[in-house]
Amino acid sequence: xxxxxxxxxxxxxxxxxxxxxxxxxxxxxxxxxxxxxxxxxxxxxxxxxxxxxxxxxxxxxxxxxxxxxxxxxxxxxxxxxxxxxxxxxxxxxxxxxxxxxxxxxxxxxxxxxxxxxxxxxxxxxxxxxxxxxxxxxxxxxxxxxxxxxxxxxxxxx
Numbered sequence: 001x002x003x004x005x006x007x008x009x010x011x012x013x014x015x016x017x018x019x020x021x022x023x024x025x026x027x028x029x030x031x032x033x034x035x036x037x038x039x040x041x042x043x044x045x046x047x048x049x050x051x052x053x054x055x056x057x058x059x060x061x062x063x064x065x066x067x068x069x070x071x072x073x074x075x076x077x078x079x080x081x082x083x084x085x086x087x088x089x090x091x092x093x094x095x096x097x098x099x100x101x102x103x104x105x106x107x108x109x110x111x112x113x114x115x116x117x118x119x120x121x122x123x124x125x126x127x128x129x130x131x132x133x134x135x136x137x138x139x140x141x142x143x144x145x146x147x148x149x150x151x152x153x154x155x156x157x
Contacts, residue, residue, distance in 0.1 A: 003108050009130045014107040019075070019097040022083035027095060029072065033130055037070040037156050039149045041123040042110050044139075046078045046086035046096070054121070054142035055090055062093050070125075070153045077102045077119055113139040121145070124151050125152045 009015050009029060018026040032038050041058065043051040058065075058072055066073050072094040076083065085098035099105055102119065104125040108118040125134035134152040136145055 001115055003124065003132055003135060005063055005132050005135055007132045009108075009124075009126055009132060010115055014104055015130065017104065019099060019104060020080045021081050022087045022096040022098075024080070025095075027097060029126065029130070032071055032126075032128075034128055037068075037133070037153055038126045039065060039072045039123065039127070041072070041074055041121075041145055041149070041155065042099075042105055042108075042119070043074060043076050043142075044113075044119045046076060046082045047089070050121070050139075050142040051076075052086075052090060054145055056088070057143045057146045058094065059090065059092050061150060064150060065153060068150075068153045068156075070156075071091055073097055075099050075104065077105070110137075123149055125149050125156075130144050 016028050016030045018028045020026050043054055045051055055074060075097040077099050080098045083098055087096050108124045113120050122137045123137045127133050133156060136148040138144055
């Protein structure tokens with residue numbers, strides 16, 4: 001299934017699935033229903049150049065997202081331990097979720113890039129009710145994900 005703008009994420013059983021955070025807790029997208037918008041960015045692998053640029057740009061703009069009432073969540077197939085090391089090294093103020101086995105990635109229709117060699121880099125924005133407000137996919141323009149998400153978040157809250 002591919003998630004599209006205007007669709008509702010809560011139609012997917014994965015919406016309520018808890019994913020481990022790098023901090024030792026667990027989070028589901030349903031935790032934010034009715035409370036805040038959610039920016040969910042999929043990155044291929046912790047501590048790689050493109051993913052570091054992307055995560056650090058989200059870090060640098062984090063207060064803008066927070067002030068707009070949005071939660072930022074990073075997600076990859078990395079282990080919680082790998083994500084913890086990445087978050088610590090880059091001083092990331094938002095949770096990194098472990099999608100071990102890439103089931104969440106597959107449920108949202110995030111395709112592999114570069115001839116199937118890399119997990120996809122894709123950003124979703126969900127409004128407070130779980131409706132999809134943005135789907136942005138670009139492996140090579142890692143930092144553009146932040147601007148695309150900000151543009152949408154500013155219209156939601």
